[in-house]
Amino acid sequence: MxxxxxxxxxxxxxxxxAGAVTVPVAAAGLAHADTGQVPYQCKIFSTTFDYNATVTVTTPASAEVGDEVTVEADFSNLPGVAPLPVNSWVTTGTVTVSGAQSGSAPIEAPKRTQTIPAYGELPIGKVSGKLTLSAAGAVKIAPAGLTIVAEAGAQATITCAPKAAPAPLATINVAEGGPGASVSPSTVVQGGTVAITGSGWEPGAVELALCDAGGAACEAGDLTDVTASADASGKLTASATVAESAAPGARTIVVTQGAVSKSVALTVTEKTAPPTGACADQPAERCGEQQINLTVNGGPLTMSRQPxxxxxxxxxxxxxxxxxxxxxxxxxxxxxxxxxxxxxxxxxxxxxxxxxxxxxxxxxxxxxxxxxxxxxxxxxxxxxxxxxxxxxxxxxxxxxxxxxxxxxxxxxxxxxxxxxxxxxxxxxxxxxxxxxxxx
Missing domain, CATH: 2.60.40 (Immunoglobulin-like)
Incomplete structure (x- = not known):
């Protein structure tokens, strides 16, 4: 108003x-959590504002190299800045990884549906993701950027970045374990290719299979063009194409060598049909379609007057x-x-x-x-x-x-x-x- x-x-x-991944109980220790204050600077439309967040980061206290662990960050409410009532919102972000392992990991929360009045505080709550541990030692986790996409009659995007590098709020003591593996990218479209890397394997051949989210119901034809082996130092190098007929959704790549196996989470998305189908019966070298997408972000309702x-x-x-x-x-x-x-x-x-x-x-x-x-x-x-x-x-x-x-x-x-x-x-x-x- x-x-x-x-x-x-x-x-x-x-x-x-005038998305969380469960660490095997034998590998992960009890949960470790710490709470701290993180000063953020946020922006909605052309307006910037401060968000002094209270954040609790929770991870396993201990794990082994190659484990995938759940990282959870619990955020206090965002200040009330949206000029319109908010009906639903999706929160994504990252955490920074330092110590024995460096980099970042994505975190996200399921879509929340709740009516928040104009200028009402927006609950953020728990935002989680997964991290594959690749090195032994103390791996430290700190909160990083946040993005909230809110639906308020129109879409409003709120971006928040820490004013300074936050201190770590959780530490995972990572021990040398069995072989490890990770997949890139973690989300692939039907017909797309993935790369699998890792360490700690015995030199020689390695097998790959695409299974359901629990590591079962593996379909032999879901992976094609598979190459996978470990070199003399135990470094795993592998690649595979996800078949276009592979079921979409939460899946798992199971890496097996003899009696040892590791599971890596993978999300398979459905390959969309051509935008209009006009080229369906035409040779690819003579007919092609490109879908053009546009995102329109809503702005504010404002007034001004002549002086x-x-x-x-x-x-x-x-x-x-x-x-x-x-x-x-x-x-x-x-x-x-x-x-x-x-x-x-x-x-x-x-x-x-x-x-x-x-x-x-x-x-x-x-x-x-x-x-x-x-x-x-x-x-x-x-x-x-x-x-x-x-x-x-x-x-x-x-x-x-x-x-x-x-x-x-x-x-x-x-x-x-x-x-x-x-x-x-x-x-x-x-x-x-x-x-x-x-x-």
């Missing part, structure tokens, strides 16, 4: 309308009722939210008062609103002609809800003003204040 105040003054009547005060025409008392006239300074409304929710611009007015203490009631001022939209803007309606009030808001301009259609654009609003000055009015300079509210 935005407000602007305009002074109205007069001389005798001049009005100034200065509004002077009504002066009147001279002659024992009869007099009339002073003028025009409201032009107001501009920009609705860049990209949603179907309408808006309303309303006004209230104080009584006119003079330094001597005499007054002219606010209701003596009436306006005749005008309201137009710029080219391409949605429908807009001027308010009704009538008196203003100190308590009851009068509508200057409004845009109705879109009823499934998008509302938005740039709009200008104004009003002709007419003040009735009673015959018995004290001479002097009168001033009133008009408050316009956009909601």
């Amino acid at each position: 935005r407000r602007t105040r305009t002074a109205l003054r007069g001389a005798a009547a001049v009005v100034t309308a 200065g005060e509004v002077d009504l025409t002066p009147v001279t008392l002659d024992g009869t009722e007099q009339t002073a006239t003028g025009s409201l300074k032009q107001v501009e409304v920009i609705d860049a939210r990209g949603g179907s929710t309408g808006w309303s611009l309303t006004g209230t007015l104080t009584d006119f008062s003079a330094p001597a203490g005499t007054k002219i009631p606010a209701g003596n001022l009436s306006w005749t609103p005008s309201c137009t939209g710029a080219p391409g803007a949605s429908a807009v309606t001027p308010g009704s002609t009538g008196p203003l009030s100190t308590a009851t808001a009068a509508t200057l301009c409004s845009a109705p809800d879109g009823a499934g259609q998008i509302v938005g654009g740039t709009f200008t609003a104004g009003a002709g003003l007419k003040l009735t000055v009673p015959p018995a009015t004290g001479a002097g300079q009168y001033t009133a204040v008009l408050t316009l509210t956009l909601s």
Whole structure:
């Protein structure tokens, strides 16, 4: 909700309308967690704000080289900055890894659905991910960046980065263990290729299989073009193509050498059909399609007005009722939210008062609103002609809800003003204040 105040003054009547992966129990120790304060600087649209987060990071206290462990970061609520009610949101981010192993790991949380009022605090809560341990020693985990994509009639993206490198909040004591393996990328489309690397293997051939999320139900034909072996130092180098017929979803690559096996999580996404299918029966070298995507981010609902005060025409008392006239300074409304929710611009007015203490009631001022939209803007309606009030808001301009259609654009609003000055009015300079509210 935005407000602007305009002074109205007069001389005798001049009005100034002026994803988690489980570590085998035998490999992972009890959970280790620590809590700290992380100062973030965040941005939504063009607005930046501070987020002094309380963060608890939880990991296993101990594990072995090659284990995949769950890293969980629990964040305190984000300050209330969204100018519109939020209906759902998705949180993603990263943690930094240092010590015996360096780099970063992604974390994410499932989509949350809850109605948060405009400017209400946004619960972040637990955001988790997986990390493959590749070296023995103390591996330290610290929170890093966050991204929150919120749905509020339009999509709003909030990005947060630490003002300084946060201190580690959890440490995993990693021991030398059996052979380890990791896969890249961790998400692959049907028909895509993955690379598997690791250490601690016996020199020689290694077998790969694509299985379900639990490491079972392995289908022989789900991996093709497989090459996998370990060199004399035990370094594993492997690659494979995920068959186009492989079932999409959470899967596992099982790496086996003799009686030893390691499981690595892999997400397989479905290969989409051509955008229109127009090239389905055409040779690939003669016909091709490219899908072009566009992300449109919503903006705020704002208002502004021409500077200065509004002077009504002066009147001279002659024992009869007099009339002073003028025009409201032009107001501009920009609705860049990209949603179907309408808006309303309303006004209230104080009584006119003079330094001597005499007054002219606010209701003596009436306006005749005008309201137009710029080219391409949605429908807009001027308010009704009538008196203003100190308590009851009068509508200057409004845009109705879109009823499934998008509302938005740039709009200008104004009003002709007419003040009735009673015959018995004290001479002097009168001033009133008009408050316009956009909601």
